[in-house]
Amino acid sequence: MARVVVDVMLKPEILDPQGQAVQRALPRLGFDGVADVRQGKRFELELADPLDEAAIERVREMARTFLANTVIEDFTVRVEEPVHVRPEERL
Amino acid sequence: MARVVVDVMLKPEILDPQGQAVQRALPRLGFDGVADVRQGKRFELELADPLDEAAIERVREMARTFLANTVIEDFTVRVEEPVHVRPEERL
Numbered sequence: 774m775a776r777v778v779v780d781v782m783l784k785p786e787i788l789d790p791q792g793q794a795v796q797r798a799l800p801r802l803g804f805d806g807v808a809d810v811r812q813g814k815r816f817e818l819e820l821a822d823p824l825d826e827a828a829i830e831r832v833r834e835m836a837r838t839f840l841a842n843t844v845i846e847d848f849t850v851r852v853e854e855p856v857h858v859r860p861e862e863r864l
Numbered sequence: 865m866a867r868v869v870v871d872v873m874l875k876p877e878i879l880d881p882q883g884q885a886v887q888r889a890l891p892r893l894g895f896d897g898v899a900d901v902r903q904g905k906r907f908e909l910e911l912a913d914p915l916d917e918a919a920i921e922r923v924r925e926m927a928r929t930f931l932a933n934t935v936i937e938d939f940t941v942r943v944e945e946p947v948h949v950r951p952e953e954r955l
Contacts, residue, residue, distance in 0.1 A: 774899065780906050786882065795907065797929070804926050806919075809910035815871055818888065828897075838888070863895040864876050 775824035777832050781841045781848045782813035816840055817853075824852060865913035868923050869944045872932045873904035908944075909929055913942060 781784075783789045789811050796810040822828055833850050841848040874880045880902050887901040909926075924941050929955055932939040 782906065782908065792907075795883040796932070800927065802926075802930055804922060804930075806911055806922075807909050807926075808912040809908075813906045814903045814906070815873065815906040816883075817873065817902040817904070818898050818902075820897055821899045831895060831897075835890065835893075838922075839889070839895075844873055846955045862944045 774786045775822075776819060776827070776853050777818045777824075777829065777850060778853045779816040779818065779832065779836045779840050779848055779850050780813060781816070781846050782795070782811055784845055784847050787845045813846075814840075866913075867944050868909045868911060868915075868920065868941060870909065870923065870927045870931050870939055870941050871904060871908040872907070872927070872937050872939045873902055875936055875938050878936045904911045904937075905931075922952070 789857070792810040792813040795812060796797050796807060801861075807860060815838075820832075822826055829850060829852070836848045836850055837843060874883075882903040883901040886903060887898060887951060890896075890898050890901075907927075909923060911919055911923075920941060920943070926943055927939045
């Protein structure tokens with residue numbers, strides 16, 4: 774099982790109201806010094822097949838045709854080690 | 865300007881209907897071999913202050929109290945090289 778991560782973010786020239794809402798809320802919550810916030814989507818795909826260049830290319834094609842709207846969004850595809858349990862973040 | 869990325873994903877034991885919808889749609893669209901899909905959020909924060917351990921700790925605190933719902937979500941905080949070329953930097 775291989776994990777591939779697809780990050781989808783609005784293109785820099787596209788307004789991001791979600792990110793702006795977060796940025797404007799931060800000072801009210803006591804967090805200063807954040808000049809900009811952009812919010813996007815992260816997809817974690819578990820591939821059944823072995824990971825090779827063809828598999829990555831198929832994920833790129835998925836991202837281009839389905840996961841991202843390439844008119845307004847950029848995407849990146851990368852392979853990531855499977856790390857499901859993040860003990861340091863568990864409360 | 866330093867860019868810090870906060871990834872927020874549902875905990876593995878929490879059902880992810882968005883990810884399931886994506887996974888079920890993929891075969892219909894001609895993409896087989898994806899065993900699981902999880903969908904989460906990616907925040908890109910541009911910090912005005914220089915990046916040090918205290919700044920990272922403040923971002924962790926933001927994530928814990930505001931960006932993630934730690935009852936059902938895990939988050940990771942990491943420093944990333946700026947990838948997007950912003951229009952104002954091109955000028």
